[in-house]
Amino acid sequence: MQANIDLINEPVDKKLLAIEPSYQQIPPGILRRMGKSIRMGVGAALPLISETGSVDGIIMGSANAGMDDCVKFLNQMVQYEEGQLTPGSFVQSTGNVIAGQLGLISKNKGYNITHIHLGLAFENALLDAMMQLNTNPSNSYLVGGVDEISPFHYNIETLGGSYKKEEISNKHLYEANSPGCLVGEGAAMFVVNSQASSSIAKVTAISTLHSTDIELVKQQLKTILQNNLEAGTEIDLLLSGENGDNRTLPYYTACETLLVDDTAVVRYKHMVGDFATAAALGLWYACHMLQKQDVPLQMFKTKSTKTVYRNMLIYNNFKGLQHSFILVSVL
């Protein structure tokens, strides 16, 4: 994977915007008509499919794919008072548009599904892939998470108090002690299969929870490790979805209290911001760190003396209600 994992950009107008490439694999005529989340999703996936060869299915997680086109169509409807409207934005507004476009462009007639369960949309997509592989061990699947900062969705979330009210540099995100996060956007795509020989990392287990009870969250962490790590083995690193929102910080610190000494705690949302499928980017960072056996200094919340990373636990929550744990390991 060629990537500058250490890259931090400043927010623009309190938004950590995605830096888009030139999308050379998307025909210009089609690219022109794509909304941002579709561009990012398709644009991240196509080169990956080219590199790894065709896949047997496409499994997407996205909370607000198509949201922007949805409101564009809505505005058109209001402006023209339900007169004869053009369907372009409507067709692009359906949640399954990214998986649909990918199926279309790559002529993939296999399993095709979109999970939209907000803060667990990506985790459900990953779980779906794991189950599909259990049933079809010789298959491979494209799995991904993508969301954009659609202007309309941003307005709704702003009114709901999701984001920082104050101007803040992402370099000081975690010290702010105020509610709200910095919004981000992006796409992370993975090809998954059952073959260790061609893989970078292994997703050992996933578990999810809907709760506001910190004790239940702690219990969930203990259970996933107990059930999946050999007795006496501990995780080497916790990849925390801490996002600068002081309302959800208690869940992250509670999880940290369960870690044995010399476990690293690493954060990424000062780089990419927070959004419903941010855990997809978390998994991307984890895979990268496991492959290179390296963690950029600026990502550490708690350093450790470790130089070898075997098992990483990604913990994330969305609005303190939807929690997920993903255990990722070297092969």
Place this chain on the structure above:
Amino acid sequence: MGVISAIGNSVADNHHALKEGTCGIQRKLDLFPTKYAGVLPFGQVHISTDSLLEKFQINEPGVTRTSLLALHAFTEAITDSGISASDLHELDTALIGANTVGGMCLTDELYNDANKKTDGSDYLSSYDCASVNLFLQKHFQINGVINTINTACSSSANAIMYGAMLIKNGYAKRAIVGGTDSLAKFTINGFNALHILSSDICTPFDEGRKGLNLGEGAAFLMLEKEEEIKGRKVYAELTGYSNANDAYHPSSLSDEGDGPFLSMQDALKTAKLFANKIDFINAHGTGTENNDEVESRAMIRLFGNPPAFASTKGNIGHTLGASGAIEAVYSILSLLHQEVYPNLHFKNAISSTGLKPVQSYTKMPVNHVMSNSFGFGGNCSSLIFSKV
């Protein structure tokens, strides 16, 4: 099971209406102001949103009609299943729901909030589709895997499939699966812009068909591992399921119908059934020129001589995200009562296929029913239910 639709507010009511050949589609829409009320036919559920709020004593703000229809069907399903309260709250009880509308049925509120014309309505967290299942999770304290799926018109068929996979792979012992969608100005205008709404009541599989009618409703089913049922009643077995993509066009099916063909073929494979074992197909049959012809051709391609088939969209309209689940309930009713229900409003077969659906209520042996759902994005899903 639980279901609510334009032909009834319960499984029993829907069953009775299907036998009678009742059409719940009318040129009437009183849920919200739209220039299409009284003009286009719709399959509206005959309970007002306020009555639903009152029936379930919902006092919290921000609960949408989409959620309320789901609540209605969900309540019926879990009551009918006889599941204990403690089992309902177990970590291995999953909830997998589907919908495509979410809170967009509140078109005006969404317009105002999205364009920041207010300080924020009560519905800020209700617009997205996941809000329906988050509402059900909280209302019933469901603590297992929870998920929301949107694959357009095949959404709730995929929800049923995902629930089955969770059980098969040990992530759940039981899954309450289904879908919901309510009528919305947004979808009415969207489908109208695509020129696929009929100005008359829809005529699935008819040569003269002119398009679909939008409907609304919800259905949920309790899926359980056989060992967990412990003497409670069983309606049917989910023996086959599959998902394939047509990969042709965002909003229509290819002439060859590879998506529908593959989805039906793979469902047979997972069920380990030969095509000739299917006694009846609950077709997707929306009444559009494109779907009905392609679905017919795919049925001929797979079955040679297709079994008895019918679409229930002439009874309730196209309920989008709910259709897969509602039609699953209807398929199971056929198995339970050994009967099939008529495809309404049919006159003449599509000339290029010559296929005729079931036209009157018929008692007949039914061991295996296939139910199809084909949607935008080329998303095609097929389920097979078998008699127990």
